[in-house]
């Protein structure tokens with residue numbers, strides 16, 4: 001599946017290194033044994049459990065996103081509202097393509113989301129936002145949830161994913177500069193290295209300009 005046992009940089013002890021501003025963020029599957037895939041250890045109690053978001057997770061996802069972006073430079077505090085707006089838009093929301101990662105203690109530690117976008121007229125998926133609870137960052141939760149999400153998108157038949165994000169981070173998932181590598185153009189003048197694309201099915205992405213879901217407010 002999603003390379004869970006090969007996830008790097010995570011030890012068996014994944015408890016928070018400090019108290020986070022979102023203490024008490026619990027996922028729906030903390031006690032339910034409700035499926036999902038364990039990473040970096042392969043068994044309950046070790047690593048992260050990745051799974052699709054459940055309806056009961058929605059309040060915790062909101063708190064998680066608020067906390068994750070709280071002190072991010074350039075973030076404007078609207079990321080949680082964006083997720084809610086995307087969830088309300090059937091043209092944007094792709095059921096099964098919002099993924100979460102639970103820590104062994106049941107804390108909902110990470111979320112990543114793919115929504116419908118278009119490259120020209122061709123459907124694709126946009127990765128945004130990705131959020132990890134501050135006390136759990138840089139311990140593999142983000143990587144685990146993003147890998148699981150991309151695998152789910154692949155399994156669902158999606159062909160191309162795009163992301164605007166940290167240039168050092170997303171290439172580890174296979175993303176490459178979208179415009180210079182594929183002719184996939186950003187809707188605004190974004191730096192080449194920050195706007196990236198990934199073929200999910202091995203085909204060459206279509207050329208064209210990306211149109212995000214309306215909730216992003218990007219024209």
Ligand SMILES: CC(C)(COP(=O)(O)OP(=O)(O)OC[C@H]1O[C@@H](n2cnc3c(N)ncnc32)[C@H](O)[C@@H]1OP(=O)(O)O)[C@@H](O)C(=O)NCCC(=O)NCCS
Nearest residue numbers: 068069072129130131132137138139140141142143166169
């Ligand atoms: C960015 C984010 C999703 C990464 O998830 P994570 O669980 O912290 O990261 P992982 O443990 O999977 O990966 C760790 C690696 O990512 C790098 N990394 C983490 N946050 C980073 C950031 N903001 N910029 C660049 N690299 C970052 C680490 O340096 C580390 O690199 P290494 O493997 O080369 O040592 C998470 O830190 C986060 O939610 N940040 C705040 C919100 C945000 O910026 N979201 C992304 C924009 S949508």
